[in-house]
Amino acid sequence: MSQHKFLSGTIGGFTHALQHALESEELARVDGWLQRLDPRVKLVGLLALVVATAASRKLSVVLLIFAVALVMAMASHVQWKTLFTRVWLPVLGFTGVIAVPAIFLTPGEVFWRSPFGVVHVTHAGLRAAAMLVSRVETAATMSTLLILCTPWTHVLKALRSLHVPVEIVAILMMTHRYVYLLIETANEMFVARQSRMVGRLDAATQRRVATRTGGVLLSKTVQLGEEVHLAMQARGFRGDVRLLDQFRMETRDYAALMLLLGITAAALYVGH
Amino acid sequence: MNPSGTAVFEITGLNYRYDKVPALNGLSLKIGRGERIALLGANGSGKSTLLRILDALAFGDKGEVKFFGSPLTPQSMEDESFAYDFRRKVGLVFQNPDVQLFNPTVFDEVAFGPLQMGWTHGKVNEAVTRALEGMEIAHLWDRAPHRLSGGEKKRVAIASVLVLDPEVVLLDEPTVTLDPKSQSQVIDLLVDWKSGAKTVITATHQLELVDAIADKCFVMQQGQIMATGTPAEILSDGDLLLRTNLVHSHRHTHDGVTHSHPHVHGPGGHSHTH
Numbered sequence: 001m002s003q004h005k006f007l008s009g010t011i012g013g014f015t016h017a018l019q020h021a022l023e024s025e026e027l028a029r030v031d032g033w034l035q036r037l038d039p040r041v042k043l044v045g046l047l048a049l050v051v052a053t054a055a056s057r058k059l060s061v062v063l064l065i066f067a068v069a070l071v072m073a074m075a076s077h078v079q080w081k082t083l084f085t086r087v088w089l090p091v092l093g094f095t096g097v098i099a100v101p102a103i104f105l106t107p108g109e110v111f112w113r114s115p116f117g118v119v120h121v122t123h124a125g126l127r128a129a130a131m132l133v134s135r136v137e138t139a140a141t142m143s144t145l146l147i148l149c150t151p152w153t154h155v156l157k158a159l160r161s162l163h164v165p166v167e168i169v170a171i172l173m174m175t176h177r178y179v180y181l182l183i184e185t186a187n188e189m190f191v192a193r194q195s196r197m198v199g200r201l202d203a204a205t206q207r208r209v210a211t212r213t214g215g216v217l218l219s220k221t222v223q224l225g226e227e228v229h230l231a232m233q234a235r236g237f238r239g240d241v242r243l244l245d246q247f248r249m250e251t252r253d254y255a256a257l258m259l260l261l262g263i264t265a266a267a268l269y270v271g272h
Numbered sequence: 273m274n275p276s277g278t279a280v281f282e283i284t285g286l287n288y289r290y291d292k293v294p295a296l297n298g299l300s301l302k303i304g305r306g307e308r309i310a311l312l313g314a315n316g317s318g319k320s321t322l323l324r325i326l327d328a329l330a331f332g333d334k335g336e337v338k339f340f341g342s343p344l345t346p347q348s349m350e351d352e353s354f355a356y357d358f359r360r361k362v363g364l365v366f367q368n369p370d371v372q373l374f375n376p377t378v379f380d381e382v383a384f385g386p387l388q389m390g391w392t393h394g395k396v397n398e399a400v401t402r403a404l405e406g407m408e409i410a411h412l413w414d415r416a417p418h419r420l421s422g423g424e425k426k427r428v429a430i431a432s433v434l435v436l437d438p439e440v441v442l443l444d445e446p447t448v449t450l451d452p453k454s455q456s457q458v459i460d461l462l463v464d465w466k467s468g469a470k471t472v473i474t475a476t477h478q479l480e481l482v483d484a485i486a487d488k489c490f491v492m493q494q495g496q497i498m499a500t501g502t503p504a505e506i507l508s509d510g511d512l513l514l515r516t517n518l519v520h521s522h523r524h525t526h527d528g529v530t531h532s533h534p535h536v537h538g539p540g541g542h543s544h545t546h
Contacts, residue, residue: 035374227366
C-alpha cells in the first residue's frame, strides 16, 4: 500500500468510526419501539435475553431469540445493513477463528470427508460451530440494539438505578468519552502528519512511524482524558449520573418488560 | 466555610511539581472578595497550575491554600457539604473548551453543573435558559457541542460555568484562539463584572486585555509571583515585562538605522516604547 493510501485509509477509518459514534446518538432519539421504552426495561429485558442465549443448549432456541432481535430492530428503525456491518460481520470474523477449527477437530459422526481422508467434518463439529457463532451473534445483536436505541447517559443512569456501583458507572462514562477523544486525536494527528509528508516511505519506515504515532497518541489521549475528568469534577461531578430526563414506568413499559421476560423464561425452559 | 472572611483565597508558600518538574515554587498571594485579578505570565509560568489549585483540582506538595479561611485540601474536598459549597461558589473555564464539553447537546452541557448540585428540574431549566440567552447561544440548545465552531464552543463552556452563578470565576486564557467577534464578546462579559459582585481571576498573557478586565495584577515567572500592582503600574514597567517575557524585543529600521525595543501587541495594532 502506498504511503498516501496508508494514511488516507487510516484517516478514513477514524472519520468513519467517529461518524458511526455520532449516528448512534441520533438513532437513539428516533421514534421507535425500543427508543420509547424506559431505559431500565431495555437494560433488564435485553440482558435477560442475552443470559437466555448463553444458557440455551438448543440451536433452534438461540435462532428464535435471534429472530426476536431482528423483529425488535425492525420495530426500532435499526437497519439490518447497520447490524450487518457493525455486528454480524465483525463477530463472524472473530468467532470464526475459534469456530472453524472445531468443525474439523470435534470427534463424532462424519458428515464430509476430504479426498484421501486428510480432513473430515463431523456433525458434532458443525453443531458446535453453529452454536458458538449464533450465540455470540445473538448476544452481540441484543447488546448493540440496547446501545443504538438508548442515549449513552440513559444507559448509565439505568445502571445506577439498578444499583450498579458508582465506580463502575463512572469508569464506563469516562471510557465512552475517552473513545471519542482517541478517535478525534488520532484523526487530527494523521491529518497533520499527512500534510507534512512528501514522497513515499518504505514499509519499515511506515511501521516505525505507526509505532511512534501509536505511543504519542496514547499519551496525548490519556492527558486529555484526565483533563476531561478534571473539567467534570470542576462542575461538581462526584461519580453519580444525574440527568434532566426522569425515568417513568408506563403501561407499555410494564407490558414490554413482561414480554421480554416471558420470552426469556420460555427460552430458558425449552432450551435447557 | 466562612463567607464573611476577608480573603477569598490565601496561599502561603505553595510548591507544586509535575513529576520532578517544579511548576510552583513557594508561591504566596491573597485575593480579596470582589477583586478582578489578572494572572500574567508567559507560557509555562505556572498560571494554569495555579488556577487548578484554586479550583481544588490539584493540591500542592507543600504550603497552604485557604478558601474563605478554610484549608483547601483533598480531605476537605471529600467532605460532601464542603465540596458542594465550594463547587457552587467557584467555577473554572478551561483554556481548551473541548475538554469541558462532554454532553450530547448544548442544553445538557449547560445543565450538567446544576444537576450535579441537585437542583430541581424546574430550577435547572430556568437557569440553563437564562445562561444560554446571556451568552447568546440559545439557538444552539439542541446542537452537539463538539460540532460547534471554536467561538461557539468557548461560549458554551463559559455558559456551563456561569449557569451556577458562582461567586468566584476562574478563567484560563479566555480569549486565546477566538476570532475577533468572539473575543470582543468575552471581553465585554469580563468588563461587565466590574461591579465587584464576583471575584474574577483571569490567567492571560495578552497584555492588551489587562486594563479592561482587571483591577490588580500578579506577574508570574517560574512558579513565583514576580510583581503585584495595578494594571497601570505593571504595564508601565517595561523592564519587568521584558524580564518576564510578556513583551519581546522588536527589531526594525528607521532612516537606515536598525534598532530594537520592547513591543506589545494591542487591539488597535501594536505599540512600541522607544
